[in-house]
Amino acid sequence: xxxxxxxxxxxxxxxxxxxxxxxxxxxxxxxxxxxxVLIADIALDKAQEQASALSAxxxxxxxxxxxxxxxxxxxxxxxxxxxxxxxxYVLVNNAGxxxxxxxxxxxxxxxxxxxxxxxxxPFLMMREIARAMVAAGQGGRIVNIASAAVIGGITMGxxxxxxxxxxxxxxxxxxxLELVEHGITVNTILPGGVVTPGARGAKGPPPEGPGRRRPxxxxxxxxxxxxxxxxxxxxxxxxxxxQTLAVDGGWSIT
Ligand SMILES: NC(=O)c1ccc[n+]([C@@H]2O[C@H](COP(=O)([O-])OP(=O)(O)OC[C@H]3O[C@@H](n4cnc5c(N)ncnc54)[C@H](O)[C@@H]3O)[C@@H](O)[C@H]2O)c1
Numbered sequence: 001x002x003x004x005x006x007x008x009x010x011x012x013x014x015x016x017x018x019x020x021x022x023x024x025x026x027x028x029x030x031x032x033x034x035x036x037v038l039i040a041d042i043a044l045d046k047a048q049e050q051a052s053a054l055s056a057x058x059x060x061x062x063x064x065x066x067x068x069x070x071x072x073x074x075x076x077x078x079x080x081x082x083x084x085x086x087x088x089y090v091l092v093n094n095a096g097x098x099x100x101x102x103x104x105x106x107x108x109x110x111x112x113x114x115x116x117x118x119x120x121x122p123f124l125m126m127r128e129i130a131r132a133m134v135a136a137g138q139g140g141r142i143v144n145i146a147s148a149a150v151i152g153g154i155t156m157g158x159x160x161x162x163x164x165x166x167x168x169x170x171x172x173x174x175x176x177l178e179l180v181e182h183g184i185t186v187n188t189i190l191p192g193g194v195v196t197p198g199a200r201g202a203k204g205p206p207p208e209g210p211g212r213r214r215p216x217x218x219x220x221x222x223x224x225x226x227x228x229x230x231x232x233x234x235x236x237x238x239x240x241x242x243q244t245l246a247v248d249g250g251w252s253i254t
Pocket of ligand 1: 016017018019020021022023040041042043066067068069094095096097098117145146147148149190191192193194195196197198199
């Protein structure tokens with residue numbers, strides 16, 4: 001019963017930023033559900049390491065290099081994936097940068113960088129992969145990883161970051177409308193605090209503000225986010241689109 005609801009055998013899933021942190025947890029959960037997972041990341045060595053670890057555990061995974069800040073890189077990587085592996089059934093737009101700059105000190109270049117990777121990249125990934133999904137006529141699942149910063153838990157220095165994550169909400173609504181008639185769902189997950197290389201290594205002023213408080217249910221694990229992705233990506237989520245789910249340990253209600 002639960003295999004019918006949550007299994008992904010025979011499906012191809014692309015996880016951007018799957019080499020580290022939350023993306024690695026998502027890739028693991030989707031691979032355990034039976035998907036062939038493509039770990040699409042700018043850090044090719046780490047993506048290959050991650051894919052090898054999953055393969056060594058008897059799961060199906062491969063690494064793909066791409067830079068989400070470059071349209072040509074996205075177009076090339078998606079074309080390669082489709083040619084080699086067939087049309088993906090699942091796209092998880094997870095990769096993101098999370099550096100901080102205070103509003104009074106920030107630059108347009110910083111804004112452009114955060115927007116390029118966190119908002120424009122997912123927008124272009126969706127265009128490329130959804131085009132192939134529509135042409136194949138087999139439906140599909142798109143899950144965007146935004147942040148609980150858009151509903152609570154905001155941190156000093158996150159003006160550009162929170163704006164880039166809020167952009168994913170508009171992207172979800174508009175694309176869910178255009179894709180629904182093709183059986184493609186688009187949903188968003190808002191992680192709260194998750195201990196990852198990106199969160200630990202984010203540059204900028206000290207992460208002060210309400211975002212510092214501890215979530216009542218504890219910090220999330222990358223696999224907690226993976227479980228929520230699996231719900232949206234599997235048969236369990238067949239009739240769920242244009243929805244936002246916070247996996248934030250209760251952060252946003254405190
Ligand atoms: N960690 C948290 O507390 C937290 C909270 C809320 C939301 N998020 C979001 O979750 C997602 C994953 O975050 P994480 O903490 O695991 O980060 P992370 O930095 O640990 O991992 C991000 C991955 O994305 C890849 N990446 C970065 N720039 C890229 C680019 N231009 N092209 C392709 N790949 C690129 C990195 O190489 C890395 O493997 C991000 O979108 C982040 O904003 C994280």
